[in-house]
Amino acid sequence: MSQWNSLITVLSEITRKNCIMFVCCPHCGNSHAYIKWGFYSRYLFNDELINIQRFRCDNDLCPCKTFSILPHALLPIIRASLCMLTYILKMYEQGSNIADIVRHTGSNWPRIQRWIAKAFAIRDWFRQEYDIRPSPCLSPGRFWTSLTRDFSWSFYPERFR
Numbered sequence: 001m002s003q004w005n006s007l008i009t010v011l012s013e014i015t016r017k018n019c020i021m022f023v024c025c026p027h028c029g030n031s032h033a034y035i036k037w038g039f040y041s042r043y044l045f046n047d048e049l050i051n052i053q054r055f056r057c058d059n060d061l062c063p064c065k066t067f068s069i070l071p072h073a074l075l076p077i078i079r080a081s082l083c084m085l086t087y088i089l090k091m092y093e094q095g096s097n098i099a100d101i102v103r104h105t106g107s108n109w110p111r112i113q114r115w116i117a118k119a120f121a122i123r124d125w126f127r128q129e130y131d132i133r134p135s136p137c138l139s140p141g142r143f144w145t146s147l148t149r150d151f152s153w154s155f156y157p158e159r160f161r
């Protein structure tokens with residue numbers, strides 16, 4: 001198994017295990033007044049589907065009606081994890097071209113182009129916001145919820161609700 005495929009397998013397993021967690025609205029911090037509010041599906045890195053629980057926040061003062069808590073290592077919207085982006089960026093900066101990376105990852109050209117651009121943007125964002133580089137982050141713990149919330153605000157403000 002290639003290093004890339006091992007990474008995908010490990011990340012998918014980690015994400016599956018992380019699905020049960022402490023429930024707390026990431027927008028207002030309420031961890032008492034909420035109800036389960038359906039599911040949506042996300043693809044794991046190995047293309048399996050998992051259900052993500054959505055919650056309705058019942059705090060009247062909360063700016064948002066619903067929230068979900070993404071299990072590490074899923075990022076909002078994007079299909080790649082931080083590790084995968086870091087991996088690809090490293091290949092790119094060490095001289096691999098897009099064709100090499102497409103071949104190595106079994107992916108496609110537009111996606112790898114998008115991921116490289118996103119990897120640069122995320123690295124800049126990390127340096128500004130957190131003063132750290134995107135580490136492999138295999139076990140960020142509770143940090144993940146605030147990180148994914150900040151990530152949504154920064155990269156997908158139009159989707160934020």
Ligand SMILES: [Zn+2]
Nearest residue numbers: 025028057062
């Ligand atoms: Zn709330």
